[in-house]
Amino acid sequence: MPVGIIIGTHGESARELLKSAEMIIGKQENVEYITFVPGENTDTLIAKYKEKLNLIDSSQGVIFMVDLFGGSPYNASSTIALPEENMDVVTGVNIPMLLETLAMRSGANLSDLVDIAIRAGSEGVKSLKQTLPTTNENEGEDDL
Amino acid sequence: MPVGIIIGTHGESARELLKSAEMIIGKQENVEYITFVPGENTDTLIAKYKEKLNLIDSSQGVIFMVDLFGGSPYNASSTIALPEENMDVVTGVNIPMLLETLAMRSGANLSDLVDIAIRAGSEGVKSLKQTLPTTNENEGEDDL
Numbered sequence: 001m002p003v004g005i006i007i008g009t010h011g012e013s014a015r016e017l018l019k020s021a022e023m024i025i026g027k028q029e030n031v032e033y034i035t036f037v038p039g040e041n042t043d044t045l046i047a048k049y050k051e052k053l054n055l056i057d058s059s060q061g062v063i064f065m066v067d068l069f070g071g072s073p074y075n076a077s078s079t080i081a082l083p084e085e086n087m088d089v090v091t092g093v094n095i096p097m098l099l100e101t102l103a104m105r106s107g108a109n110l111s112d113l114v115d116i117a118i119r120a121g122s123e124g125v126k127s128l129k130q131t132l133p134t135t136n137e138n139e140g141e142d143d144l
Numbered sequence: 145m146p147v148g149i150i151i152g153t154h155g156e157s158a159r160e161l162l163k164s165a166e167m168i169i170g171k172q173e174n175v176e177y178i179t180f181v182p183g184e185n186t187d188t189l190i191a192k193y194k195e196k197l198n199l200i201d202s203s204q205g206v207i208f209m210v211d212l213f214g215g216s217p218y219n220a221s222s223t224i225a226l227p228e229e230n231m232d233v234v235t236g237v238n239i240p241m242l243l244e245t246l247a248m249r250s251g252a253n254l255s256d257l258v259d260i261a262i263r264a265g266s267e268g269v270k271s272l273k274q275t276l277p278t279t280n281e282n283e284g285e286d287d288l
Contacts, residue, residue, distance in 0.1 A: 024212070068239050126236070
């Protein structure tokens with residue numbers, strides 16, 4: 001079984017992010033999510049994460065993918081992951097991060113997969129206009 | 145009215161990302177979202193985006209925040225934004241991007257806000273273990 005993933009966000013976006021990713025690359029195994037709704041707190045979230053940990057195979061390690069550095073989903077997962085050598089928390093979860101990490105899980109160890117998640121998540125952020133070829137600037141220049 | 149924002153993703157995560165952001169920083173104005181469900185295509189999405197454009201004040205510009213470079217929500221919004229000087233598309237939407245962009249909208253122009261979105265979205269991606277102070281490496285060294 002590949003490295004386990006548990007997505008955790010404010011509100012219910014963790015569930016929908018997983019559904020969006022699975023809409024693109026198909027149903028995934030060893031992935032869970034938790035929601036965080038009004039009235040809950042970090043302790044509630046720790047209990048919810050632990051419940052999900054019981055549902056997955058964590059023998060190859062676990063990555064918690066959360067929305068925001070310093071938020072409750074982050075704090076709760078950090079409390080669990082900090083003392084565990086084969087667990088880590090990655091913030092700023094987005095679809096590029098999810099797709100790349102899910103696609104590269106097979107055979108990858110936790111540390112490499114965390115690097116993959118961070119790279120895919122941050123490099124997946126760009127703008128249409130800034131990625132356009134700047135044809136005007138090159139006008140009149142020879143092709144190189 | 146600040147720069148308008150329209151979030152668009154595969155599935156229904158756009159709606160939940162906005163709700164998660166509003167759970168943290170409160171209800172926002174001049175922000176809309178579209179979903180993308182099975183059976184729809186890029187043309188459907190263009191129509192849905194245009195419907196949302198009619199609901200917002202676009203006089204200061206519009207940023208489409210989408211999940212994935214090259215996906216249908218990206219392609220549809222790019223078709224609309226490409227010929228418009230005061231519109232752009234930013235990919236890899238996540239909660240750090242949404243929070244920072246929404247917080248900084250007041251008085252910001254489109255170009256600056258796109259830069260803010262990209263920086264917040266990419267810098268919001270990090271890991272718990274990699275951000276820990278590396279105390280062991282500094283053991284025995286004097287404080288500098």
